[in-house]
Amino acid sequence: MLELLWxxxxxxxxxxxxxxxxxxxxxxxxEYQKGLKYSKGRYSGTLDPGQxxxxxxxxxxxxxxxxxxxxxxxxxxxxxxxxxxxxxxxxAEFQVADPNVAINKNANxxxxxxxxxxMSLREIVGAEKIDATLENRASISAKLMxxxxxxxxxxxxxxxxxxxxxIMFPGEMKKAFAQVVKxxxxxxxxxxxxxxxxxxLRNLANAARTMDDNPNLLQLRALQALADSPGNTLVxxxxxxxxxxxxxxxxxxxxxxxxxAQEEE
Numbered sequence: 001m002l003e004l005l006w007x008x009x010x011x012x013x014x015x016x017x018x019x020x021x022x023x024x025x026x027x028x029x030x031e032y033q034k035g036l037k038y039s040k041g042r043y044s045g046t047l048d049p050g051q052x053x054x055x056x057x058x059x060x061x062x063x064x065x066x067x068x069x070x071x072x073x074x075x076x077x078x079x080x081x082x083x084x085x086x087x088x089x090x091x092a093e094f095q096v097a098d099p100n101v102a103i104n105k106n107a108n109x110x111x112x113x114x115x116x117x118x119m120s121l122r123e124i125v126g127a128e129k130i131d132a133t134l135e136n137r138a139s140i141s142a143k144l145m146x147x148x149x150x151x152x153x154x155x156x157x158x159x160x161x162x163x164x165x166x167i168m169f170p171g172e173m174k175k176a177f178a179q180v181v182k183x184x185x186x187x188x189x190x191x192x193x194x195x196x197x198x199x200x201l202r203n204l205a206n207a208a209r210t211m212d213d214n215p216n217l218l219q220l221r222a223l224q225a226l227a228d229s230p231g232n233t234l235v236x237x238x239x240x241x242x243x244x245x246x247x248x249x250x251x252x253x254x255x256x257x258x259x260x261a262q263e264e265e
Contacts, residue, residue, distance in 0.1 A: 025056040033063040034099045043104055064099040068160060071110060073117055075168060078125040080133060087168040088125060090144070092117055093160040094152060101156030109155045113148075116155075117162065120147040133167070140164050 028051050029035040035047030038060045052061060071094065075087040094113060096102045102109045124143045125133060133140070144162040152159040 023056045025054050027052045027054060027061045027063075029061065029063055032065060032067045034066050034096075036062040036064060036099055036103060038062070043100060046099055062103070064096060064103060066096045066099065068093055068095040071114055071117070072165075073114065073121070075166070076118060076121060078122050080125060080130045081127060082129045084130045084169075086125060086130070086133070087166075088121060089165045090117065090121060090163060091165055092144075092148075092162040094157050095160065096156060097153070097158040098156035101154075103156075106155055109157060112155050113152060113157060113159075116148050116151040117144065120144055120151075123147065137164060137167065 027035070029047055029049045031049045033049060035049075035052070036043060037045045037047055037054075040058055044059075047061060054061060070091055072091050073089060075089045078086050078088050080086055092113070096109075106112055121140075121144065124140055124147070128136070141161075141163045144164075145159060148162060149159045
């Protein structure tokens with residue numbers, strides 16, 4: 001038991017002396033990082049998050065942030081297939097997938113990814129006419145992902161998304177497109193008016209055919225219209241053979257008292 005105690009004490013003393021003589025360094029690799037370990041200047045492995053003790057004379061650990069981040073490409077002047085200059089901007093999200101390749105195989109992986117996205121954008125927009133570019137704006141993002149994902153993998157990166165932010169035109173083109181849109185809206189409005197007039201004429205034709213088949217419907221409709229609008233005076237025509245009541249009494253030669261007596265009888 002005493003010998004074991006002496007061994008523990010001696011081991012502790014040796015470790016204490018070694019730590020005092022040799023430059024031992026404590027390194028923490030956080031959850032959002034990966035650690036690149038170098039031994040005598042050579043890459044020796046990738047470390048997961050945790051605490052590490054190294055002898056700084058012979059080894060070192062370089063933390064690499066692997067969280068997703070964004071890169072923005074400001075308005076780029078791109079010539080379309082029909083010779084129109086467009087200014088296109090986009091934003092891309094990426095993260096470091098292989099720290100060894102991203103750090104040890106590239107001087108600056110962010111600049112390399114920027115150039116790859118820029119060249120892919122020029123290739124896509126330059127192959128399409130301006131109308132197709134505007135109509136298929138969403139497809140530009142898919143094509144960017146397709147063209148740039150492989151290049152990003154070669155850089156040790158993972159391209160998460162690449163989306164077009166803005167497509168801008170020169171001043172003259174803006175006016176021209178505004179006029180085109182205005183003409184389209186006016187044409188749609190004229191088409192809707194024509195459809196409404198056609199429907200109204202169709203209804204009138206149906207009503208005319210119905211009244212031809214039933215002439216009394218016209219009189220009934222007129223009476224209904226008068227009943228729905230108060231304040232109108234209705235004048236009813238009499239048949240040509242009708243005789244007013246007062247004139248009929250005069251022809252009979254009876255006085256009003258006699259007529260009343262006749263009516264009472």
